[in-house]
Amino acid sequence: MHVLVEGSGGSSGWPQPGCRCASCLRCRADGTMRKSSAIVVDGALRLGVEEPDGAEVAGFRVRRLPDARGGAGLGAGDAAGLGGWEVTSADGGRLLYPAGPGAVPVPPEGAARYDIAFLDMLGDPAQLGRLRARGLVTADTITVAAFADHRVSGVAELERRCGFWRVRLPADGEAVTTPRSARGSQGLTGTTPWVPWRVLVMGGARSGKSERAELRLAAEPEVTYVATAPRWRDGAGDRDWAARVAAHRARRPAWWRTVETTDLAGVLASARGAVLIDGIGTWLTAVLDECDAWGGIQEKVTDRITEFIGAWRQARALVVAVSDETGMGVIPATSAGRLLRDELGRLNQALASESEETELVVAGLVLPLNGW
Numbered sequence: 001m002h003v004l005v006e007g008s009g010g011s012s013g014w015p016q017p018g019c020r021c022a023s024c025l026r027c028r029a030d031g032t033m034r035k036s037s038a039i040v041v042d043g044a045l046r047l048g049v050e051e052p053d054g055a056e057v058a059g060f061r062v063r064r065l066p067d068a069r070g071g072a073g074l075g076a077g078d079a080a081g082l083g084g085w086e087v088t089s090a091d092g093g094r095l096l097y098p099a100g101p102g103a104v105p106v107p108p109e110g111a112a113r114y115d116i117a118f119l120d121m122l123g124d125p126a127q128l129g130r131l132r133a134r135g136l137v138t139a140d141t142i143t144v145a146a147f148a149d150h151r152v153s154g155v156a157e158l159e160r161r162c163g164f165w166r167v168r169l170p171a172d173g174e175a176v177t178t179p180r181s182a183r184g185s186q187g188l189t190g191t192t193p194w195v196p197w198r199v200l201v202m203g204g205a206r207s208g209k210s211e212r213a214e215l216r217l218a219a220e221p222e223v224t225y226v227a228t229a230p231r232w233r234d235g236a237g238d239r240d241w242a243a244r245v246a247a248h249r250a251r252r253p254a255w256w257r258t259v260e261t262t263d264l265a266g267v268l269a270s271a272r273g274a275v276l277i278d279g280i281g282t283w284l285t286a287v288l289d290e291c292d293a294w295g296g297i298q299e300k301v302t303d304r305i306t307e308f309i310g311a312w313r314q315a316r317a318l319v320v321a322v323s324d325e326t327g328m329g330v331i332p333a334t335s336a337g338r339l340l341r342d343e344l345g346r347l348n349q350a351l352a353s354e355s356e357e358t359e360l361v362v363a364g365l366v367l368p369l370n371g372w
Contacts, residue, residue, distance in 0.1 A: 001093035001115055003041050003176040007048070008169075009034030010101050010149025023150035032155055035172050037146045039097065039118065047085060047097045048146075061088040065096075068104035068127065086111070093178060096136075101147040107131075113138055115178045118146040121167055122158075125218035126253045128165060132221035133255055142176055144168045153365075160366075165219040198312060199320045200351045203361035204328065210278055212361050213322045214251060220318065222273030223256045226264065228283035248278070262286045265304075268311035268319065275315070280323035280351070284344050294336050298343075305347060313354050323348050325360060 010016065014034040015024030027033070038048030044058040052062045067083030084098040084105030095116045098105055102123040117137050119128055122145075131137040145158070145167050152158045162169045170176065199216060203209030217223050227248075252258075256276075259267060262283055267275065277283070284305075287293075291300035312319065325348070326341045352358040358369040 001042060001089055001091075001095060001178045003039050003095070003116060004043075005144075005170045005172060005174045005176065006038040006040060006046075007035030007172050008037055008146065008148055008174075009172075010147050010151075011036055012149075014149040016150060019150060021150050023153055026154045027150075030155070033172075034148055037118075037148075041087060041095060042089060045087065047087070051082075051099075052085060059090050062086070063088075065105040065107060067099070068106050068124070069102075086114075098146055101149065101151075107134075107136055111136055114141050116142045116144065116176060118144045119167070120147045121145045121161070121165060121219075122147065122149070122151040125161075125165060125215065128167070128219035129217075129221055129223070129253060130255065132219065142168065142178060144170055144176055157366075160368075161215070164216050167219070197318055197357070198315060198351075198355040199318075200323060200348070200355045200358045201320060201361060202323050202325045202348060202358070204325055207361045208364035209322050209361040210248065211251075211364075212359070212366060213276055213278065213320045216320050217274050217276055217318075218253070220274040221255075223253070224267065224271055224273065224275045224317075225252060225256050225258045226267055226275060226277045227258060227260045228262055228264070228277065228279060228286060229260075262290065265307040265311040268308075268315045268317070271315065271317040271319075274318040275320070277319070277321040280321055280347060281326075281340075281344055284347060285340060288340065288343070294339065296339075301343065305343075305350075309350050309354065312351060321351065323351065 007013070013036050014032075015027040036048065038046065040046050041060065045052065045060050045062075055062055063086040065083045065086055067081045070081055082099045083103050084096065086105070086107060087095040087097065089095075093116075094112060094114045095118070096105060096107070096114045097118045098120045101120055103120060104124050104127045113136055114131075117131065121128065128137065128143065137143055143166065145162055148155075148158055148169065152161070159169055168176070199213075201209050201213045201216070203212075249258075261267060264277060264283060287301055287304050291298070291304065293301045324344065326344050332338045332341055352369070355370075360367045360369055
């Protein structure tokens with residue numbers, strides 16, 4: 001199957017004509033121009049610019065797919081809830097393509113694996129995780145971003161996201177062809193297979209660090225979410241905390257597995273797939289409680305931290321941890337506050353030194369601190 005990407009931008013391209021948002025202005029300044037998303041399959045079938053007419057088009061079998069959103073959020077032109085198309089070529093090649101920005105096509109039960117899958121990753125990155133969990137997108141599928149537009153701050157940020165989602169970001173005029181030249185060639189390191197890694201995401205309160213960590217793992221088919229907050233904080237006496245926990249739960253994809261524990265070493269020793277730890281600060285607070293260390297006796301805390309760091313170094317899963325950056329504020333007024341700040345600062349340093357990537361989130365913006 002040979003696919004020519006005629007355009008890779010949003011419905012009106014990127015930058016959008018007349019738009020003065022920061023994203024579009026950056027594209028104009030950089031000279032980056034993307035036409036409206038459209039592809040031509042095997043030189044005969046065009047998708048994006050026009051809707052295929054009929055189930056058999058130019059020798060292809062074309063199936064209309066419903067949208068995961070149902071009727072919600074669909075414009076007048078989407079009254080039928082069209083999510084996209086599934087195309088099967090005469091030689092059995094299979095392709096998935098969305099109907100437009102925000103569209104989330106839903107393949108039927110029993111569908112076979114796709115050779116090429118175009119997806120609007122800015123609309124719902126978790127749709128890729130769902131497809132991978134169903135086995136419809138595998139390591140042998142070429143996964144491609146469609147409808148790139150000003151919903152993201154700029155091309156550089158979209159390229160970073162496509163990197164950790166393992167998705168190609170094509171340029172206008174680029175060809176996508178199967179079979180793939182090498183298994184795993186869409187990994188983060190070029191032609192090398194996907195390998196386990198550790199990512200530390202730090203930031204202050206309400207910086208967007210948890211959302212960034214979740215975004216990193218949105219495209220993963222198997223994710224264990226480790227909630228580390230002490231159990232007493234979930235009680236009815238702290239309504240604000242309960243609301244925060246509920247918001248986190250509602251944001252996570254339904255197929256993620258949640259584990260509430262402070263045994264991070266045990267989780268990492270047995271975990272496969274991907275693990276999200278949220279967060280290191282609440283874990284350390286719980287450990288200080290469990291070890292009765294607030295009075296200054298910290299030998300057991302040191303042992304727990306050492307055990308955790310050892311498991312972090314040897315993890316066989318993709319691990320993303322969220323932690324609080326505590327060194328930019330005022331000196332805590334209490335000895336307990338100073339103890340937590342000092343221990344967390346040292347722990348952040350240790351995790352960063354053992355991580356392939358560390359990033360700082362400020363006001364929702366990401367500052368990479370190190371990386372491959």
